[in-house]
Amino acid sequence: xxxxxxxxxxxxxxxxxxxxxxxxxxxRTITLIESRAPAHADKAAAVLAALAPxxxxxxxxxxxxxxxxxxxxxxxxxxxxxxxxxHRVAVLAVDPSSTVSRGSILGDxxxxxxxxxEPRAYIxxxxxxGTLGGVTRRSRETILVCEAAGFDVVLVETVGVGQSEVAVxxxxxxxxxxxxxGAGDELQGIKKGVIELADAIVVHKADGDNLDxxxxxxxxxxxxxxxxxxxxxxxxxRALTASSVTGEGVAEVWETVDEFVAATRQSGAFERRRRxxxxxxxxxxxxxxxVGRFEAHDGVRALRPEVEAAVLDGRLSVPAAVDRLxxxxxx
Amino acid sequence: xxxxxxxxxxxxxxxxxxxxxxxxxxxRTITLIESRAPAHADKAAAVLAALAPxxxxxxxxxxxxxxxxxxxxxxxxxxxxxxxxxHRVAVLAVDPSSTVSRGSILGDxxxxxxxxxEPRAYIxxxxxxGTLGGVTRRSRETILVCEAAGFDVVLVETVGVGQSEVAVxxxxxxxxxxxxxGAGDELQGIKKGVIELADAIVVHKADGDNLDxxxxxxxxxxxxxxxxxxxxxxxxxRALTASSVTGEGVAEVWETVDEFVAATRQSGAFERRRRxxxxxxxxxxxxxxxVGRFEAHDGVRALRPEVEAAVLDGRLSVPAAVDRLxxxxxx
Numbered sequence: 075x076x077x078x079x080x081x082x083x084x085x086x087x088x089x090x091x092x093x094x095x096x097x098x099x100x101x102r103t104i105t106l107i108e109s110r111a112p113a114h115a116d117k118a119a120a121v122l123a124a125l126a127p128x129x130x131x132x133x134x135x136x137x138x139x140x141x142x143x144x145x146x147x148x149x150x151x152x153x154x155x156x157x158x159x160x161h162r163v164a165v166l167a168v169d170p171s172s173t174v175s176r177g178s179i180l181g182d183x184x185x186x187x188x189x190x191x192e193p194r195a196y197i198x199x200x201x202x203x204g205t206l207g208g209v210t211r212r213s214r215e216t217i218l219v220c221e222a223a224g225f226d227v228v229l230v231e232t233v234g235v236g237q238s239e240v241a242v243x244x245x246x247x248x249x250x251x252x253x254x255x256g257a258g259d260e261l262q263g264i265k266k267g268v269i270e271l272a273d274a275i276v277v278h279k280a281d282g283d284n285l286d287x288x289x290x291x292x293x294x295x296x297x298x299x300x301x302x303x304x305x306x307x308x309x310x311x312r313a314l315t316a317s318s319v320t321g322e323g324v325a326e327v328w329e330t331v332d333e334f335v336a337a338t339r340q341s342g343a344f345e346r347r348r349r350x351x352x353x354x355x356x357x358x359x360x361x362x363x364x365v366g367r368f369e370a371h372d373g374v375r376a377l378r379p380e381v382e383a384a385v386l387d388g389r390l391s392v393p394a395a396v397d398r399l400x401x402x403x404x405x
Numbered sequence: 406x407x408x409x410x411x412x413x414x415x416x417x418x419x420x421x422x423x424x425x426x427x428x429x430x431x432x433r434t435i436t437l438i439e440s441r442a443p444a445h446a447d448k449a450a451a452v453l454a455a456l457a458p459x460x461x462x463x464x465x466x467x468x469x470x471x472x473x474x475x476x477x478x479x480x481x482x483x484x485x486x487x488x489x490x491x492h493r494v495a496v497l498a499v500d501p502s503s504t505v506s507r508g509s510i511l512g513d514x515x516x517x518x519x520x521x522x523e524p525r526a527y528i529x530x531x532x533x534x535g536t537l538g539g540v541t542r543r544s545r546e547t548i549l550v551c552e553a554a555g556f557d558v559v560l561v562e563t564v565g566v567g568q569s570e571v572a573v574x575x576x577x578x579x580x581x582x583x584x585x586x587g588a589g590d591e592l593q594g595i596k597k598g599v600i601e602l603a604d605a606i607v608v609h610k611a612d613g614d615n616l617d618x619x620x621x622x623x624x625x626x627x628x629x630x631x632x633x634x635x636x637x638x639x640x641x642x643r644a645l646t647a648s649s650v651t652g653e654g655v656a657e658v659w660e661t662v663d664e665f666v667a668a669t670r671q672s673g674a675f676e677r678r679r680r681x682x683x684x685x686x687x688x689x690x691x692x693x694x695x696v697g698r699f700e701a702h703d704g705v706r707a708l709r710p711e712v713e714a715a716v717l718d719g720r721l722s723v724p725a726a727v728d729r730l731x732x733x734x735x736x
Contacts (some may be wrong), residue, residue, distance in 0.1 A: 360727055368691065
């Protein structure tokens with residue numbers, strides 16, 4: 075839809091448009107990178123390779139929490155706070171309303187109304203359908219493109235479903251977990267392993283009648299955190315409260331991120347994580363490309379349904395099926 | 406070590422030896438399958454393809470829990486109970502003492518002394534080092550080989566570290582989580598997401614002074630489980646107590662597994678999971694083979710250290726590095 079009737083951009087158009095912060099080109103570049111069309115793969119790789127030297131300069135922050143915890147209102151409040159402090163903020167947002175692969179701007183606009191009107195903010199919604207809780211297979215590349223466009227904070231939203239948090243943790247510097255107060259919330263958290271990925275837990279909606287309970291919950295988490303291994307070496311995970319309605323605590327969340335970045339930069343943990351993430355990314359990109367080529371291979375595509383049916387019927391073993399598919403691939 | 410000074414077995418030797426339940430051949434076949442030597446890959450694939458039609462006939466049970474929960478004493482108690490009931494039991498065990506890739510028999514013997522002397526049991530220790538909590542990249546294939554050797558129960562042990570449980574869950578029919586009683590144990594569980602993978606939670610060491618506390622913990626889990634989505638559609642996760650010292654509750658654990666299998670077979674969930682697991686296995690085996698060939702490629706091996714160093718120094722972007730490695734692979 076976005077590209078209908080428009081002239082195709084060259085690699086140089088993409089690179090220059092992103093570098094000068096042209097939002098339309100930025101959007102089209104991310105769409106190019108997310109494309110599964112084999113015809114786009116070479117171009118996307120060329121654009122990424124050209125943009126990569128300009129990337130790496132942001133603080134990357136993952137933000138997670140179960141549906142209903144108020145992730146988008148919190149991201150809006152935090153984002154506005156950062157804009158006011160002079161930052162340029164990119165948000166890779168989950169768009170729960172969208173089931174198409176382009177990402178619906180509408181769903182996003184209604185969720186982060188003020189932030190989406192800010193010229194110094196850029197919100198990229200990702201459809202949740204068919205992806206890992208809003209994390210696309212191209213989230214790392216999208217972070218890189220946003221950095222090349224001059225954003226110095228990248229917030230990566232994900233829904234609290236476990237696997238997506240592990241994926242996001244592998245591409246961000248700091249990781250925030252939003253929680254709610256109230257009995258049984260520890261159970262509602264659903265994937266408790268997520269707690270151990272967090273560098274800070276933010277008890278959200280700490281306002282009005284809820285304020286005292288939120289403070290107690292914060293204290294509870296603080297005790298609980300003592301039993302858990304820290305998510306980041308040398309950093310003790312913090313528990314905080316925040317309200318996106320009153321704004322109270324939002325600045326403290328970012329101060330905590332700043333402290334975290336300063337402490338881990340000094341200890342070397344920041345740089346070590348980035349290096350490990352880069353090698354991890356290299357490995358997973360190679361893997362994706364190898365698997366992508368295999369899956370796009372005409373002979374494999376033709377043979378696969380028949381082989382899968384035979385495996386499910388028990389007529390063919392899995393190892394034999396693998397052999398047949400690989401033979402076809404290499405013939 | 407195991408194969409030193411012995412004649413190499415042919416594909417037919419492996420297949421026939423496994424089928425007649427020859428333990429020495431079984432051990433050497435698993436070693437062949439686990440081998441990372443490129444020279445062994447084709448032979449391993451041929452052996453697996455030949456054995457596969459004879460596989461699939463066991464109940465596959467994953468058993469997890471944090472270190473200290475008593476996994477090996479429980480597996481010994483459960484295994485002896487199953488032997489007495491006429492089953493043949495294979496155990497893919499974690500060997501915490503071993504850091505070598507062959508798996509040390511010694512470490513295992515001292516851990517499951519009675520079971521390891523049973524002719525109707527077979528214990529295969531896996532080193533934890535460099536693997537996913539004892540789950541090897543060949544665990545599925547090892548299950549298959551054990552089934553072809555006539556074992557009708559396969560117990561897959563894993564340590565409670567999160568990722569390995571997800572891997573084991575994807576290859577077993579039923580999943581048991583061992584827990585201890587005592588304050589703070591819910592926190593000691595470390596990876597809470599693991600609870601949601603379990604079809605039954607067994608509060609272990611329910612004996613002596615600990616019995617009452619274990620019963621209370623069981624009741625606590627039973628309440629907590631009401632808030633969690635079941636691990637298996639149509640099955641309500643149970644909480645049980647067991648002692649490997651008195652033997653109390655061990656039979657009930659297996660009765661629960663039997664009930665689980667009967668209920669899920671009737672609902673179709675058992676078969677649906679196995680089918681999904683088979684397709685998942687097919688996908689992951691293809692991926693492993695594609696990646697394995699890439700990594701074994703002489704040109705890639707020669708280029709890789711230099712490319713990784715350039716990426717870490719920031720002289721080369723990840724997308725450009727991927728291109729360079731893939732170009733070399735394909736040249």
